[in-house]
Amino acid sequence: MNRSSDISKSDTFEEQMELQNQWRFLHQSGGEFIQRLGDRSLTQSFTVKLLYIATGQAEMWDRNNVVGISAGTVSAFLHYLNDNEQGYPPKISTLLNILRCRNIEPQNFPSMTVPDSFSGSNLAVASIKEAGACSTPWCGFHGSNKGMRTPGRFCNGAPSVGHRQYHQRGAIKYIQPAVCMGCYMEYGYDPTSQWVAVRPDIERINVIRKCLVNGLSYEYIRETYAIGMSTIQRLVGYIVAHELLPKFLNDRLRPPTLSEKELMRRFRLIYSSDTKEKSKSAWVLFSWTRTQFHYYRSLDVIQRWYFSGDIHGTVNIQDDLARPANDYFMDKLVQEIEEMKRLSIEITMNEVIRRLNASFLRNVTVKSTPYREYIWKEIEQQKKILRELTIQQWWDRAKEFVGSKEADETIIYVKDVFEYIGASPPTVKRHCPQLNDWIKEVFDLSRQRQLQRKVEECRVRIEIATGAIISQNQSASIQDVLRYADVPDHIGYYYPVLVKALHDAKYRIQRNMELVRESLLQ
Incomplete structure (x- = not known):
């Protein structure tokens, strides 16, 4: 149990002192603090006692009554009790959090005993249970006379998105319902949000599909048809999930070792771009070979095949993923960057896209792996050259300032030198430590002469x-x-x-x- 890490995680000084006093009290309790249970070690006995308090001092082990710690932490403790490498022992901060949730004073913890019925319970890691049927209210009931929910007309027999699990905040439990992939794609339902039934807008989907086929950008769709950017991205994901992928992923191209559940999980990654980076640059996770997933590409790989009419598997997938898709585009990109160098224009990703006058497809293409790496390499090279020129200017201005001050026989302060060269001390120290040391030596010599x-x-x-x-x-x-x-x-x-x-x-x-x-x- 690490004392310093527990104390440093507290926010205020008062909380740090309180936690430190509690830790000192528990540490000084000695043998009364931890009692060995059977043939378990002292740390394992402490873990069993902690789980006993977390379950509300139940007679038998009940995983569903644990409060104060997450389900993943409980699994880690159980792994530790069974001597598995995945587990780890609890910290003193975990104990204090559980005591707070159970309204137990830390002074009363050493005197509490664990009954033999609890310590002898089956403290094993429970197997993950498969999620039940789709729990959305609009998912239909078909072919069942036993009252059990079966996939509806929107589910298409697809497995659920996630497992039925509990999210714990203190002593309160929040349930996350299971949602089938059909309802997830049909209604755009997010399992982490409230129940929202949003049927696909067929009219706006047709508009977006038409614009994308004609090479129009997201910005054009937003300004012309007054459709929000998040709505555009969600409906584009709907198009990809319902129109592109079913046509593209036929039986001939599907790896025989890939299960239907794993395939639908990959579809969900393509469909939902939650992070800011994915939604901003239109990058999604899509990887494909005959045996395993290991390529990372953007949506343009699928969109080029779909919008060009080649959607029946006539393109060699592995060859296309392994090489740049458009050599002419690379040549054009090199020409534009060389022109920007000649005109002394700053090279940025947005400026390159603007100068290429990129449409939606070009916009995605320029952010594909080979082109993006080339652009970033040029940007770093430009930054390196500019940094070298800036450092030389710092040296010239610093020597000019020091020479003028030495002629006046006045003391040379470090702050005045940095103000004259127009750079902060941390910046100079990071990019040119020799100049930073030279300025300090000049200051010391100037002060000695003074x-x-x-x-x-x-x-x-x-x-x-x-x-x-x-x-x-x-x-x-x-x-x-x-x-x-x-x-x-x-x-x-x-x-x-x-x-x-x-x-x-x-x-x-x-x-x-x-x-x-x-x-x-x-």
């Missing part, structure tokens, strides 16, 4: 003050000499040169006073 000049000036003042005191035949102490010379005490008493000058001044003044007294006696 101190030397100031010390020399103070020494001259002390000599002048000493001569004035001797000329007046007056007696004076070292403090009087410093005051007469207008030299601060912390400077006069600190530097050895000034200390020596003060002692010489004191000796000269005393010698002069002795001569004066001798002359008066004569």
